[in-house]
Amino acid sequence: MGRFNLFLCVGFFLCGIEKTHGQEALLSPNGKISIAASLGADGGLDYQVGLKSENGAAVQVVDGSSIGLITSFRNQEEAIVQQDFTKALKLVGSERRRVEDDYELKVGKRIQNHAVANEMSLTFQTEDGRQMRVDFRAYDEGAAFRYVLLEDKDLKVSRIYHTVVRELTEFNLGTTGKHFGQPYDRATTYSPGYETPYLVSGVPIGTAADPKLGIGWGFPSLFELPGAWALLHEVGPYGRYHAMHLDANPEGGVYRVVPPPANEAAGHGEVTASNPLPWTLPWRMIAVSGDLAGIVESNLVFHLAEPSRVPDTGWIKPGTASWSWLSEHDSSRNEATLKKFIDFSAEMGWPYSLVDANWNTISETAMTDLVGYAREKGVGLFFWYNSGGANNWVQEEPRNLMSERSVRRAEFAKLKQLGVKGVKIDFFQSDKQILMEQYIGILEDAVEFEIMVNFHGCTMPRGWERTFPNLMTMEAVRGAENYTFGGPAYGKLAPAHNTALPFTRNVIGSMDFTPVDFSIFKSGRFTSNAHEAALAVVFESGILHLSDSVEAYKALPKDYQNYLRNVPAVWDETRLVAGYPGKLAVLARRSGPTWYVAGINGEDTAKTIRLKLPFQPKGEVVMLYDTESRKEFASKKIELGGSSELEVTFQPFGGLVLVAEAQ
DSSP states (O other), rough: OOOOHHHHHHHHTTOOOOTTTTBEEETTTTTTTTEEEEEOSSOOEEEEEEEEEETEEEEEEEEEEEEEEEEEOOOOOOOOEEOOOOOSOOOEEEEEEEEEEEEEEESSOOSEEEEEEEEEEEEEEEETSSSEEEEEEEEEEEEEEEEEEEOOOTTSSSSSEEEEEEEEEEOOOOOOOEOOOOBBOOBBBOOSSSSSOTTTOOOEOOOOOTTTTTTSSSSSEEEEETEEEEEEEOOOOSSSSOOOOOOOOOOEEEEEEEEOOOTTGGOOSSSSSEEEEEEEEEEEEEEEESSSSHTTTHHHHHHHHHHOOOOOOOOOEEEEHHHHHTOOOGGOOHHHHHHHHHHHHHTTTOOOEOOOTGGSSOOOEEEEHHHHHHHHOOOOEEEEEEEGGGOOOOOOOOOOSSSSSSHHHHHHEEEEEEEEOOOEEEEEOOHHHHHHHHHHHHHHHHHHHOOOEOOOOOOOOOSSHHOOEEEEHHHHHHHTTTHHHHHHHHHHHHHHHHHHHHTTTGGOOOBBOOOOOSSSTOOOSSSHHHHHHHHHHHSSOSEEEEEEOOOHHHHHHHHHHHHHHOOOOSSSSEEEEEEETTTEEEEEETTTTTEEEEEEOSSSSOOEEEEEOOSSSEEEEEEEEOTTTSSOEEEEEOOOTTTTTTEEEOOOOOOEEEEEEEE
């Protein structure tokens, strides 16, 4: 750690992707992002990441940080052999290439994507001849690296399982700046599900996680550095590794990855990961930008993800869904109530309705009856399932239909025959490898039976939406359901927390927040009506579950109803217009020729700002906004005369929506 200095950083900016000062260095295609690796005197491997700012100055993003692995395997004599890839390494191979990729997503902030990176693959050998390759990539949006354990030709037995005993991956962010992080959940009956709140005011880099809130720091983590923003995340694993998080005590600003603790998944499953060789581990990703727009608009997580495994995606259709559970928790046990929400989806032109937990307790024919009724209305249904198995104790039903593969496939076959469109699967409770295997198994089987998937009580998105386009959304957020059981503290937290999510959680994948709740809950609601309306655009989700009651939505004025009737769930383009975590978030999203501009104020003071729109509006613009009283559902039509700028006022905890056609 700490083997690099700023002079070397400047050096490899000037030298392209050639070796410099004993380093192997790599530049992004636009020459602004750099990642370099070097062996120290002890043969340990370090890396660093830099950014060339707009004025040409070099900014240190990640200072010298150690990387490496300690692995083990059981040989033919049943003896455990340990391999140390953290010291005494020798560079034995180096390859460089340009990586260019065009791909399409079914959900997300940008459907059509063109990704270009420079890549170098460095192969290292231990003193006893074992080899590990590290792939480094530099995109215009950031940098990434991953470990690849190469097949050992000397082993006489094929398919020997190797275990990563320890991963030594660090991110040295220095000691100056802010960390906008989410505490990593400790294991309980209902967690970890990445549902702790983000620290909306940020904390100094290097601050230890508060043990009252969590046992570490989660991915993704956002950092404000001198002259740069950085977001740390990982891409993968595809059942071949456990998911990681960051250590609770980043002393000196050095954040280290750590595996899930032993007591997750009710104590089942190993805390280490094992796999045969060759073994490719997840990408460690550092999104880098001189401003927040570069972070919010980035699709780096999907650039790094494995390509789609689904050749025909015509059956995968994002859209809006009604959802009865938030406004009435027992509604999913009541067929009449569920039909009321199906009717409302049909009335609004929404393609889906979600049937939540315990629907199977209505009757033996509940699914068949509801699907038949919905089909007549032109509405597709999603049904809730408990992930089941030994990993959780939650008794909500149906359970134990999604854990064992043969049972799961039989259930999916039934769903396809009936015409069910998708499933919501809940309560995974861990980031261990056994749970990663279950996620991927569910997605693989769901593809075969043409079932769309929504994961809840789950891990963070890690690029899987590209590989499995039937993955429409994931929870992993402290969402609107907390209005009903989060207590008054959630109501007070919500405005600022909502403004943090577009810069953190929602950057890396669809987020099933279940937004747009105009009802006043017992916990209290501090957000304005326009703030709530704006969340349908500020938050991105492939299935947009609008979660208030039928009565609340029917009572809305015409402009609000039309907005919710037509708001898309998938976007061609996303731009950050203005904002800062915990304070303000204004995003512009495009669907075809129509732009939706939505903003939310996280603070209890009014703000008047001048917005510069990323398009030239044509004709009238519909505006949903707040009056000073914040009690009305105010709306109006305005004419901007082709101007792309306008002055707007955000009321305390308020919001704003603009709907416009582009010239």
